[in-house]
Amino acid sequence: MKPALAALSAVALSAAALFFADSLHPVWWLMWLAPIPVLLLATRLKALPLFGAAFLAWAAGHLNxxxxxRLVQIPYALIAVIVIAPAILFGLSVLxxxxxxxxxxxxxAAAAFASFWTLCQSLIEYVGGSYGDLAYTQMDCLPLLQLAALTGMSGITFVIMLLPAAVAAALSVRYKRTVLAVTGMVLVVVLGFGISRLRSDGDDGPTVVVGMVVSDLKPNLLPEKPEDSSRLLKQYAEEAVKLGRRGARIIMLPEMVAVVEPEHIAELDQLFGQTARAANARILVPIIHPTPEGRRNEARLYDASGRLEATYWKHHLVPVLEDRTRPGTELTLLRDPRSTIGIEICRDMDFTPLARRYGRxxxxxxxxxxxxxxxxxxxxxxxxxxxxxxxxxxxARLAKQGRMTLLDTRGRVRMEHRSDAAPFSTLLAPVGLGAQPTLYTRWGDWFIAALALILCASLLDGLRRRGSV
Structure with a gap:
């Protein structure tokens, strides 16, 4: 096959695989294959054409x-950066x-490729959050997912980039036993750990019955007029009492139930204080709360006695959509003899340091x-x-225009309903309370330092002496 045709074919294959592997509904196993066609060009193309092929494959694959x-109102200029920057990084990794x-x-070569990509991706995430991390493509591969308990997402990303690089290297060079043997050992250890962890109980310890209620009707998405907010909050209160009578001890409403002006906060507290007593449950009520210092994306928690027990302010705001909102900085922890419960709101969960603070x-x-x-x-x-x-x-995660979901410490979904039933969708089920601290909770991003050592060792070994292809 002519070099130009081979290059175009490789770009098309990698781009097509990436389009489905790294998407809103990823096909996890395609991510293990997607880089291989472009990597196979490494011994066939000069540096500049190879960089161009890698860049084009990654950028085209992520046009999805x-x-x-655009739906979430990200400007085109920023979208261009989001697509182009990782494509450049992929091109550099391939070089x-x-x-x-x-x-x-x-x-x-395989180790340097995987560690360089993972290191750069991890550094970017400290600034912009973890959206786009390749580890999220593996959420349906539960054995591999367990590696996050040891290394965080960086370990998962390293493994899924190491495998295609090792396969491509084994197909490209004369001596392939070492790279295949080492990569095979890595996979056996990682998947063996994951299978073992899944067999252990992620639901042991005490439980609590959680009730969720949400309305996706257009008038109920985010009412701002006082009369509309009051109507919807009363409807949510009625649904919460029903869940309490069915056994819910924690009742959740979705993010931004309504805009509640400062002069109506007392009415809100009175309404849900009475509701919490009637339901005999804690009730979490997220609202938009305008204050003299700026809007707050806020969650107010009422205990079963009707007292305002805690308030949490969202830390990580959505660019553009929440430009007028002020972020919070503090954790909210509810401690009792059985467990410690924390609160986050939506995009907060995209950022690993905040969740790790709760774990610690x-x-x-x-x-x-x-x-x-x-x-x-x-x-x-x-x-x-x-x-x-x-x-x-x-x-326990409840999303407007999304899903109501309960899951255990292994990432297994224990109960899930969609939020689009009208007029209200509900979920009622027990969820675990027992904490199971992990190595990642204690040591944090230790694997990032290990990746730096792997990269340095790979470069020293590769540049120390010339081998033969």
Whole structure:
């Protein structure tokens, strides 16, 4: 096959695989294959054409995100950066792979490719959050997902980039036993750990019955006029009492139930104080609360006696959509003899440091009201679930225009309903309270340092002497 045709075919194959592997509904096993066609070009193309092929494959494969980002009102200029920057990073990773592979060091090439990509991706996430991390493509591969309890997402990303690089290297160089043997050992250990962890009980310990209620009717998405807000809040209160009578001891409403002006906060507290007493349950009521200092995306929790027990302010706000909202900085922890319960709101769960703070405080259950955008309901809920695997806590997540979900510390969904039943959707089921602290909770991103050592060792080994292809 002519080089130009081979390059175009490789770009098309990798782009097509990426389009479905890294999407709102990812096909997890395609991510293990997607880089291989482009990596096979490493010994056939010069550096600049190879970089162009890698860049084009990655950028074309991720055009699937454009319509979604426009839906959430991300400007086109920022969308271009979101698509182009990772494509450049992929091109640089492939060039590094080529450099070491042409020197005959297949294992060093594969390890450097995977560690360089993962390191760069991890550094980017400290600023912009974890959306787009390749680890999220593996949410349906539960054995691999358990690696997050040891290494966080970086371990998962490293493994899914190491495998295609090792396969491509084994197909490209003369001596392939070492790279295949080492990669095979890594997979056996990782998947063996995951299977073992899944066999252990992620639901042991005490439980609590959680009730959820949400309305996706258009007039109920975010009423701002006082009379509309009052109507909807009273309707939610009535539904909450019904859930309490059915046995719910924690009742959740979705993010941004209504805008409640400062002069009506006392009425809100009175309404849900009475509701909590009638339901004999804690009730979490998320609202938009305008204050003289700025709007707050706020969750107010009332205990079973009707007292305002805690208030949580969302930390990580959605760009553009929440530009007028002020972020919070504090954790909200509810401690009792059986467990410690924490609260986050929607996009907060995209950021690993905040969830790890809850893990270090011993949280056994996180309550997460959210608001999704229908098309991203599966992916955004699963992104939140990664935090539970990383830190060993259970999660109760309720999203407007999304899903109501309960899951255990292994990332297994225990109960899930869609939010689009009219006029109200409800869910009622027990969820665990027991905390199961993980290595990642204690040590944090230790694997990032390990990746830096792997990258340095791969470069030293590959550049020390020339091998043969």
């Amino acid at each position: 995100v454009v319509s979604y980002y 590094l792979y080529r450099l070491l592979l042409l020197r005959g060091h297949a294992l060093a 405080e011993g949280a056994g259950l996180l309550l997460v009201p959210a608001w999704d955008f229908v098309v991203d309901d599966w992916l955004h809920s699963r992104m939140a679930f990664m935090r539970g695997v990383e830190n060993g806590f259970h999660i």
